Amino acid sequence: MKLRKMWFNINGADRMVVCCPEKDTLSDVLRRIGLTSVKVGCGTGVCGSCAVILDKKVVRSCNKKIKAVEEYSKIITLEGIGTPSNLHPLQVAWMNCGAVQCGFCTPGFIVSAYALLLENNNPTREEVRDWFQKTRNVCRCTGYKQLVDAVMAAAKVVRGEAKIEDITFQLPEDNECYGKPVVRPTALSKVTGLADYGEDMAVKMPGETLHVAVAQPRIAHHANILKIDTSEAEKMPGVVKVITYKDILANGGTNQMAEANLHERSTVTLPSRKILCDERIFRYGDVVALAIANTPDQARAAAAKVKVEIEQLPEYLNYLDAVLPDSIRVHDDTPNIFCLQPVLKGVALENADNVIKVLDESAHSVEGSFYSAREPHLSIEGCTVQAYFDEEDCLTFQCKSQGQYTSISRIGNSLGIPRKKLRIVNNFNGASFGWSTNAGDLVLAGAAAVAVNGPVALHMSYEEHQHYSGKRCPSYSNGRAACDENGKITAVEFDIGLDHGAYSWGGDHVIEKPVRFTFFPYHVPHVAGLGRVANTNHTFGTAYRSYGSPQAYTLSEALVDMLAEKAGIDPFDFRWLNIARLGETNINSFPFKDYPMEDMMNKMRPFYEKAVAEAKAADTPEKRRGVGLAWGGFNVTEGGTDQATIILELAPDNMILKYDTWQDLGQGGDIGSLMVTLEALKPMGVTSDRIRLIQNDTKVCPDSGMSAASRSHYMNGHATKIAAERLMNAMRKPDGTYRTYEEMVAEGIETKYEAQYLCTATPVIRIDPNTGVGDPTPAYTYVLNLAEVEVDTATGKTRVIRFVCIYDVGKIGNIDAVSGQAYGGISHSIGFALSEDYSDVKKHTNIAASGVPYIKDIPDEIILIPCDNPRSDGPFGSSGASEAFQSSGHVAVLNAIYNACGVRIYEMPARPEKVKAGLEILAKGGKIEPPQKYFLGSDLYEELENIKANPVVFRGDDMFTALGGSTDERFY
Structure with missing residues (x-):
C-alpha cells in the first residue's frame, strides 16, 4: 500500500x-x-x-x-460551523424547529444549508427545497418540512432581521411545558456533530478491538448447504479467526435465535432462524460465516473469500408461489401457511356463508384484489454493532435496539452466555422504524466476541444491511363490500395473505392486525374475513411503523372509494355516512374506544371542498389533478401482557434521576421521558434542568418495554405517574414542603422508587382465534388523510402537491415530537404509494434504488390538524402517537390518482410506467381490470368453515403464563 x-x-x-x-x-x-x-x-x-x-x-x-x-x-x-458554546443560527433553528429527530442526517443537512446561505441568505422555500434536491440530502424521519422551516428561520438571523432569541423556544415561566415544543435533550449533541452513532463508536473503541464482516453468499434464495470452505479466508492478511455455526456450538451456544410463536393457530414447532446457516440457506441475505480481523477492510476481504457449495432448492419469492398445492415446505416443521386468524361478525358468527347472501342482496357491491409492496425501512444508518465483555464479565452490545429487554430474550442462550450476563446499551441511533426490533445483527457481533473472547465491531455495508434486515410484509388480498340504496355499508368479506418471508417470528402476531384494521373506523354490521401468513424465500417480515395495518387499509380504503362511486355518492359523504357513531361496534364486535370521527370529518370538510374545487380548476389534459381520502388509525400498547417499569431517584445534588428504557430511534424517547416526568412531578415544581435522564442500558435501567405499538408515552407515562407519586409522598413534609436529599437521608427515608404499570387499568380481551371477537388494546389513535396529486399524462409520473392530516392522539405531550412523527409517517406513506420497494434483490441495494423519496418527492404543504380529545384513562390525557400517521396515507394517494385520471392502481407501487400503461388503456377505450382473484391457499369460505369445524382452545391473556413465557418476549 x-x-x-x-x-x-x-x-x-x-x-x-x-x-x-x-x-x-x-x-x-x-x-x-x-x-x-x-x-x-x-x-x-x-x-x-x-x-x-x-x-x-x-x-x-x-x-x-x-x-x-x-x-x-x-x-x-x-x-x-458551530460548537456547543458558539452555535450557528442554523444549529439553533434545527433544534427549535423540530428538525432534529434521529439526527443522523442532521450534520449533512446543516453543512448543505450553510453552503446555501453563503450563496444566498434570502432564499425562498422552493429554493431551499431545490438546493437539498441538488445536494441529494435525504431525511427519512422528518418529512423535510421542518428542515425548510429551520433554514428559513436561520436565514432571518443571518440577514439581521431576527435575533437568536427570536428563534429559540423559551421555557414557560409557569413551568406548564406539557404539549409545548420543548427542545429534545439530545438535540445539542446532534446539531454539533458530537453525538456518536454506531460507526462513530467503532472508530472510538480501544485499539485492541477487532473487526467483523459477514460472509453473505447471495448465491441463492433457497438451497441445501453442502460445504462451507473458510480455508482461503483464514489465510488472508490480518485475519484472527473465521467462524461458522460450528464455532458457536463449540462455545456452548445453540446457534438458534429464540422465538415465541404464541398464537393458538400457529403451526410453527421449531425456531426458524439460525445465527449462522448450517444446513440450509433460506433467503438471499443469509449469513454463513463471520470473518474477524484487525481492520474492517481486512475482515471484508476475508469474508469475500468464504466459499459455499450448495444444492439448489425450489425458490418461492412471493406468497402466491409458496402456497400453491405442489410447493415444498420452506421449513420442514410447518406448512408454508403457518398461521390463520378469522374475523366473523353479525350473521357470520352463526355461519360465514350468510355474509354472501347479504352481499348479493345489497343494492350495490364492488370487489377487487390488491397487492401492497415489500416496503423497506430505508433508515440511512444500517446495521452496526460493537460487542465486548464489560467489567462484570457481561457480554455487552452497543447497538441499535428498539426493545432492549426483548433483544435479550431473542438472543436467549443462542451464544452460550446466560441471559443474566447479557447487557444491551443503545448507541445514538440513526432511525429504525421497526427493523431493529429484531436482534439478528446483535447475535452476529456477539458470536464474534465470544469466539475471540474480546471486543469486536461488526460492520455491514448498506447493501449487506439491505439484504440482511427485515421488511414490511407484502400482502395479497381479495375483498368485496356492499351497501344499501342509501349508501350504508351492509357487509364485507376479505381474505388477506401476508408474505412473512424466510422466518416466522412475529408472524403469529402481525396476522391479528388485518382482522382489526380492515374497514377501521367504520361500522360494518356483517363481516367474514381471514388473515393468513406464510413463509417464502424472500427476506423476513418484521415490524415497520403501523405494523400490519397498511396492508388492511390497502384493501378497505380502496373498496370504500369504489363502493362510493358505484352508489353514486361523493367519497367524503360516503365516509360520513359510514363512520362509526357512539356505541356502534368495530369488526371485532366491540365498541370503539373513542368516537372522534365526526369531529375529524367536520375539520376535514373545508379542506376537502377547497381541494376539490382547486383540482377541478387546475385540471388539464396534460396535468390531471385529483383528490383522495383515506381513514386510518392504530392501536396503542401491546395489550393485556404489556408492562412498563421505571425508576425515579432523588440524587445528592437534588437532581431527579429518571431510569428507563424508552429507546429513542428518532421518535423522541428522550423528550418523551422528560415531558412525562416534568408533568408527573409538577406539584413539586420541578423544572427540566433538575431532571437527568439515564436511559437505555439494561445494566442500570429497568424494562420499560419496546419502543413500539405506539405504547411508550402511554405506558411510560403511567409508570412515571406512579413513581412520582411515591417519591413526592416520601419527600413531602407535614407542612406541604418537600425534603432535600440530605433531609431524606438524615431521616432514613428511601430516595429511590421503582414503579411498574401493567396494562390492566382498561379491560382488554385478546382476539379470539376462532372468531376474531375481542378488544385487545386499551387505547387507539385515529387519522383522516387527504392527498392532492398531479399526474403527468405524458409520463405517468405522480406528484403529491398537498397533504392534509386530521389526527387524534389524545392530549399531546410535545407538539414537535408528534408533528415530527406525522410528517415522517406521511413521507413514508407517499413513498410506499409511489416508489418504495424491496422485491428485486439485484436492484434494490440502496436507498435510492429502493425508491426513497427525496425532498421534491414530498410536498412542502403538509397540513396537520390535531383534535383536542383528552383520554380519561391515558396519562395526562394522552394516548399514543406515531404509527397511525403511516397507516393509510398511501391509499389516499392511490385514491387521488384514480380521481385525477381514472387509473386505479391495484398493485403497488404506483410507478410512472404503471400509471402510463393505465392511461394508454383508457385512451384506447379500454377498462382497467383488477388482478384476477388471488389464490391464497384455499377458498375463503371453505377455510372459515374448516376453522369453525376445528376450533382451538382459546387461552386468552393468560397464554403467556401458560406457555412459560414472559412479557418481554411479546412481539408488538
Whole structure:
C-alpha cells in the first residue's frame, strides 16, 4: 500500500493527513482524524449524510476519492460551523424547529444549508427545497418540512432581521411545558456533530478491538448447504479467526435465535432462524460465516473469500408461489401457511356463508384484489454493532435496539452466555422504524466476541444491511363490500395473505392486525374475513411503523372509494355516512374506544371542498389533478401482557434521576421521558434542568418495554405517574414542603422508587382465534388523510402537491415530537404509494434504488390538524402517537390518482410506467381490470368453515403464563 502525506485547510486550520490515494475517500480521511460529524450512511453518494464543503462546493464525501481532491483544498465540516458554546443560527433553528429527530442526517443537512446561505441568505422555500434536491440530502424521519422551516428561520438571523432569541423556544415561566415544543435533550449533541452513532463508536473503541464482516453468499434464495470452505479466508492478511455455526456450538451456544410463536393457530414447532446457516440457506441475505480481523477492510476481504457449495432448492419469492398445492415446505416443521386468524361478525358468527347472501342482496357491491409492496425501512444508518465483555464479565452490545429487554430474550442462550450476563446499551441511533426490533445483527457481533473472547465491531455495508434486515410484509388480498340504496355499508368479506418471508417470528402476531384494521373506523354490521401468513424465500417480515395495518387499509380504503362511486355518492359523504357513531361496534364486535370521527370529518370538510374545487380548476389534459381520502388509525400498547417499569431517584445534588428504557430511534424517547416526568412531578415544581435522564442500558435501567405499538408515552407515562407519586409522598413534609436529599437521608427515608404499570387499568380481551371477537388494546389513535396529486399524462409520473392530516392522539405531550412523527409517517406513506420497494434483490441495494423519496418527492404543504380529545384513562390525557400517521396515507394517494385520471392502481407501487400503461388503456377505450382473484391457499369460505369445524382452545391473556413465557418476549 502506497501512502501519501497531504495538507488540507480543514475548518480554517491547516492540517496534515496521511492517506492512501487509491483507496481512501474524503470521508475516510476526515473521520480518521476525528471529524465524525461526517456520517457515512449509504456509502454510495445517494443520501447526503456525509456532505462537506470542498472549496465552496457541497460534495458527498463518501464517494469522493481522496486522489481527486487537490492538496491545500479548503474543507468545512459541521465542526467548523458551530460548537456547543458558539452555535450557528442554523444549529439553533434545527433544534427549535423540530428538525432534529434521529439526527443522523442532521450534520449533512446543516453543512448543505450553510453552503446555501453563503450563496444566498434570502432564499425562498422552493429554493431551499431545490438546493437539498441538488445536494441529494435525504431525511427519512422528518418529512423535510421542518428542515425548510429551520433554514428559513436561520436565514432571518443571518440577514439581521431576527435575533437568536427570536428563534429559540423559551421555557414557560409557569413551568406548564406539557404539549409545548420543548427542545429534545439530545438535540445539542446532534446539531454539533458530537453525538456518536454506531460507526462513530467503532472508530472510538480501544485499539485492541477487532473487526467483523459477514460472509453473505447471495448465491441463492433457497438451497441445501453442502460445504462451507473458510480455508482461503483464514489465510488472508490480518485475519484472527473465521467462524461458522460450528464455532458457536463449540462455545456452548445453540446457534438458534429464540422465538415465541404464541398464537393458538400457529403451526410453527421449531425456531426458524439460525445465527449462522448450517444446513440450509433460506433467503438471499443469509449469513454463513463471520470473518474477524484487525481492520474492517481486512475482515471484508476475508469474508469475500468464504466459499459455499450448495444444492439448489425450489425458490418461492412471493406468497402466491409458496402456497400453491405442489410447493415444498420452506421449513420442514410447518406448512408454508403457518398461521390463520378469522374475523366473523353479525350473521357470520352463526355461519360465514350468510355474509354472501347479504352481499348479493345489497343494492350495490364492488370487489377487487390488491397487492401492497415489500416496503423497506430505508433508515440511512444500517446495521452496526460493537460487542465486548464489560467489567462484570457481561457480554455487552452497543447497538441499535428498539426493545432492549426483548433483544435479550431473542438472543436467549443462542451464544452460550446466560441471559443474566447479557447487557444491551443503545448507541445514538440513526432511525429504525421497526427493523431493529429484531436482534439478528446483535447475535452476529456477539458470536464474534465470544469466539475471540474480546471486543469486536461488526460492520455491514448498506447493501449487506439491505439484504440482511427485515421488511414490511407484502400482502395479497381479495375483498368485496356492499351497501344499501342509501349508501350504508351492509357487509364485507376479505381474505388477506401476508408474505412473512424466510422466518416466522412475529408472524403469529402481525396476522391479528388485518382482522382489526380492515374497514377501521367504520361500522360494518356483517363481516367474514381471514388473515393468513406464510413463509417464502424472500427476506423476513418484521415490524415497520403501523405494523400490519397498511396492508388492511390497502384493501378497505380502496373498496370504500369504489363502493362510493358505484352508489353514486361523493367519497367524503360516503365516509360520513359510514363512520362509526357512539356505541356502534368495530369488526371485532366491540365498541370503539373513542368516537372522534365526526369531529375529524367536520375539520376535514373545508379542506376537502377547497381541494376539490382547486383540482377541478387546475385540471388539464396534460396535468390531471385529483383528490383522495383515506381513514386510518392504530392501536396503542401491546395489550393485556404489556408492562412498563421505571425508576425515579432523588440524587445528592437534588437532581431527579429518571431510569428507563424508552429507546429513542428518532421518535423522541428522550423528550418523551422528560415531558412525562416534568408533568408527573409538577406539584413539586420541578423544572427540566433538575431532571437527568439515564436511559437505555439494561445494566442500570429497568424494562420499560419496546419502543413500539405506539405504547411508550402511554405506558411510560403511567409508570412515571406512579413513581412520582411515591417519591413526592416520601419527600413531602407535614407542612406541604418537600425534603432535600440530605433531609431524606438524615431521616432514613428511601430516595429511590421503582414503579411498574401493567396494562390492566382498561379491560382488554385478546382476539379470539376462532372468531376474531375481542378488544385487545386499551387505547387507539385515529387519522383522516387527504392527498392532492398531479399526474403527468405524458409520463405517468405522480406528484403529491398537498397533504392534509386530521389526527387524534389524545392530549399531546410535545407538539414537535408528534408533528415530527406525522410528517415522517406521511413521507413514508407517499413513498410506499409511489416508489418504495424491496422485491428485486439485484436492484434494490440502496436507498435510492429502493425508491426513497427525496425532498421534491414530498410536498412542502403538509397540513396537520390535531383534535383536542383528552383520554380519561391515558396519562395526562394522552394516548399514543406515531404509527397511525403511516397507516393509510398511501391509499389516499392511490385514491387521488384514480380521481385525477381514472387509473386505479391495484398493485403497488404506483410507478410512472404503471400509471402510463393505465392511461394508454383508457385512451384506447379500454377498462382497467383488477388482478384476477388471488389464490391464497384455499377458498375463503371453505377455510372459515374448516376453522369453525376445528376450533382451538382459546387461552386468552393468560397464554403467556401458560406457555412459560414472559412479557418481554411479546412481539408488538
